[in-house]
Amino acid sequence: MGVNNMKIIELKHVKKVYDDGFVALNDINLEIESGKFYSLLGPSGSGKSTILRIIAGFSRPTEGEVYFDGKDITDLDPAKRQINTVFQNYALFPHLNVFENVAFGLKIKKMPLNEIKPLVKEALHTVRLDGYANREISELSGGQQQRVAIARAIVNKPKVLLLDESLSALDKRLRKEMQFELRAIQEKLGITFIFVTHDQEEALSMSDEIFVLNDGKIEQNGTPVDIYDEPINNFVARFIGDSNILPGRMIKDFEVEFANKRFQCADAGMKPNERVEIVIRPEDLDITEPEKGKLVVIAKTQLFLGDHFEIKALDSDENEWLIHSTNGCELNEPIGLFFDPEDIHVMRKHESQEDFDARLESYEGERDE
Amino acid sequence: MKNRKIFARLYLYFILIILYVPIFYLIYFSFSSGKNMNKFQHFTLAHYQTLLQDNRLIAIFLNTVILALLSSLIATIIGTMGAIAISRVRSKKHKQTLLALNNVLMVSPDVIIGASFLVFFTALGIGLNFGSVLLSHIAFSVPIVVLMVLPRLNEMDYSLIDAARDLGANNYQVFSNVMIPAILPGIASGLFMALTYSLDDFAVTFFVTGNGFSTLSVEIYSRARQGIDLEINALSTVIFVFVLVLVLIYYFISTKRGKKARGIMRELIK
Numbered sequence: 001m002g003v004n005n006m007k008i009i010e011l012k013h014v015k016k017v018y019d020d021g022f023v024a025l026n027d028i029n030l031e032i033e034s035g036k037f038y039s040l041l042g043p044s045g046s047g048k049s050t051i052l053r054i055i056a057g058f059s060r061p062t063e064g065e066v067y068f069d070g071k072d073i074t075d076l077d078p079a080k081r082q083i084n085t086v087f088q089n090y091a092l093f094p095h096l097n098v099f100e101n102v103a104f105g106l107k108i109k110k111m112p113l114n115e116i117k118p119l120v121k122e123a124l125h126t127v128r129l130d131g132y133a134n135r136e137i138s139e140l141s142g143g144q145q146q147r148v149a150i151a152r153a154i155v156n157k158p159k160v161l162l163l164d165e166s167l168s169a170l171d172k173r174l175r176k177e178m179q180f181e182l183r184a185i186q187e188k189l190g191i192t193f194i195f196v197t198h199d200q201e202e203a204l205s206m207s208d209e210i211f212v213l214n215d216g217k218i219e220q221n222g223t224p225v226d227i228y229d230e231p232i233n234n235f236v237a238r239f240i241g242d243s244n245i246l247p248g249r250m251i252k253d254f255e256v257e258f259a260n261k262r263f264q265c266a267d268a269g270m271k272p273n274e275r276v277e278i279v280i281r282p283e284d285l286d287i288t289e290p291e292k293g294k295l296v297v298i299a300k301t302q303l304f305l306g307d308h309f310e311i312k313a314l315d316s317d318e319n320e321w322l323i324h325s326t327n328g329c330e331l332n333e334p335i336g337l338f339f340d341p342e343d344i345h346v347m348r349k350h351e352s353q354e355d356f357d358a359r360l361e362s363y364e365g366e367r368d369e
Numbered sequence: 370m371k372n373r374k375i376f377a378r379l380y381l382y383f384i385l386i387i388l389y390v391p392i393f394y395l396i397y398f399s400f401s402s403g404k405n406m407n408k409f410q411h412f413t414l415a416h417y418q419t420l421l422q423d424n425r426l427i428a429i430f431l432n433t434v435i436l437a438l439l440s441s442l443i444a445t446i447i448g449t450m451g452a453i454a455i456s457r458v459r460s461k462k463h464k465q466t467l468l469a470l471n472n473v474l475m476v477s478p479d480v481i482i483g484a485s486f487l488v489f490f491t492a493l494g495i496g497l498n499f500g501s502v503l504l505s506h507i508a509f510s511v512p513i514v515v516l517m518v519l520p521r522l523n524e525m526d527y528s529l530i531d532a533a534r535d536l537g538a539n540n541y542q543v544f545s546n547v548m549i550p551a552i553l554p555g556i557a558s559g560l561f562m563a564l565t566y567s568l569d570d571f572a573v574t575f576f577v578t579g580n581g582f583s584t585l586s587v588e589i590y591s592r593a594r595q596g597i598d599l600e601i602n603a604l605s606t607v608i609f610v611f612v613l614v615l616v617l618i619y620y621f622i623s624t625k626r627g628k629k630a631r632g633i634m635r636e637l638i639k
Contacts, residue, residue: 057534078534078535079536079538079539088528089526089528091529093532093547095550095551095553108542108546152536156536
């Protein structure tokens with residue numbers, strides 16, 4: 001299925017200003033290809049749900065257009081879009097039972113009952129709720145209601161399924177389980193999923209592609225690996241996973257200075273002596289003897305988190321370093337930190353995604369990656 | 370502590386007895402074979418028999434029921450629409466004003482409402498008959514319905530409407546398939562409240578009735594003025610039982626226990 005790279009949804013210069021003057025979305029441009037799993041990731045108020053509501057048709061953009069299969073659907077009624085939504089609170093109809101909820105869309109389309117029945121059965125099978133057709137909604141657990149909401153949407157065979165913070169009401173264990181299941185359902189149906197979440201782990205584990213949003217703008221988009229390994233700026237680096245962010249200076253291509261030392265790095269294409277920020281992920285830092293380390297720090301606190309230790313340490317400039325290590329260390333003793341040039345990621349200030357991509361292109365072609 | 374509990378309970382019983390004694394006293398004598406309520410003679414259903422033979426009274430009883438059903442039904446439709454309209458008002462100030470106007474009608478004395486309707490109908494040259502009574506009953510029932518339906522609308526999860534639209538429903542389908550079922554308990558409560566208000570209204574009806582049209586409460590009043598007849602006791606008993614049944618139905622619809630019972634009913638119907 002992955003070969004089908006057809007553009008199914010496109011937002012062009014979409015802007016949304018609310019009555020009170022609040023700018024929810026500021027010039028959003030995005031393209032969604034069919035058959036992929038997308039996440040819109042951002043903190044609350046970043047505009048991710050507004051994008052979803054505009055795609056679903058519940059909300060009209062103040063400016064800009066929305067295209068579906070190449071056609072302008074900006075003003076099209078939600079009832080006429082081949083898009084269905086799984087709502088944050090599920091929005092199941094309380095006066096209808098499971099079967100009637102799932103059959104709702106088909107009944108509205110005046111499909112005869114003998115055709116509806118097998119389709120509902122199949123949808124309930126997909127979400128593993130066989131035999132629940134006659135249950136009342138109030139008898140179901142949160143996880144089961146979630147599944148009914150998914151079944152109610154997919155039974156209409158939409159081309160795109162929108163999921164609005166759909167897992168946030170579930171407990172942690174159930175949420176993990178549903179993440180796998182959602183991905184499995186998406187792969188089985190081969191339709192596009194657009195998933196809104198504020199949980200970076202959720203976005204990283206499920207998506208083919210992530211849009212990171214902040215203040216009504218797309219900060220960065222790319223695959224989970226791209227975004228984790230090459231965050232474009234301070235916001236993305238902080239929002240996606242834990243990170244050590246330090247001010248630094250680009251000496252020349254492939255050489256950067258921070259914490260009063262010069263290091264080999266894998267970044268290039270910047271002006272000499274440009275002020276930059278560097279990111280090193282805590283799990284990329286290895287603990288070694290002080291004399292073998294590239295940096296010497298003093299461990300201040302240590303937490304055992306089951307699969308790793310979380311160590312906070314200070315270097316001689318009082319910069320705080322977060323280290324994830326499978327081995328513990330002695331507190332208040334000097335330890336060495338070792339990292340590879342590839343583990344240092346350099347971020348320019350105010351670099352747009354296009355410039356960022358172009359710069360990466362310019363020097364990464366020469367290297368192996 | 371325990372003494373206080375006993376006192377509280379005794380007080381409650383005392384109040385309930387005071388409230389219900391007159392009614393039961395009246396019911397008690399409706400079964401007495403005598404001409405007055407001075408002394409219970411012996412048990413008889415004679416007064417109920419006279420009641421059944423009293424064609425005028427039966428006609429008035431039917432008038433009252435038809436009036437109550439018709440006025441409560443129309444008031445429920447108007448009131449529900451009104452509640453939906455009020456719930457859609459965006460400006461808070463506007464909404465408060467509309468609600469206040471609604472509530473003023475609820476609390477203003479029936480005498481004033483009745484008198485104002487009389488003035489109104491006379492000024493417009495509308496004859497005082499079934500029509501004028503019906504109009505006034507609808508008018509005082511609408512605010513009750515609004516008050517019963519509005520909380521349901523406020524409680525309603527508006528994402529249900531989005532969900533229905535998302536699944537392809539047009540405006541009418543959203544209204545009939547999602548909105549009405551969601552607020553149905555409120556509509557039903559409103560209907561029954563309006564029904565009981567109309568059934569036992571005296572003051573308003575007294576002002577606007579005429580041309581031989583009468584309701585039970587007005588009839589009982591005019592008969593009681595000519596001296597108490599035990600037939601009236603029997604009639605009052607019938608009304609009391611009738612209203613009691615209505616209240617039980619209302620309870621059945623509006624409470625949780627009622628909800629369970631409704632579920633069982635629905636299973637039975639299936």
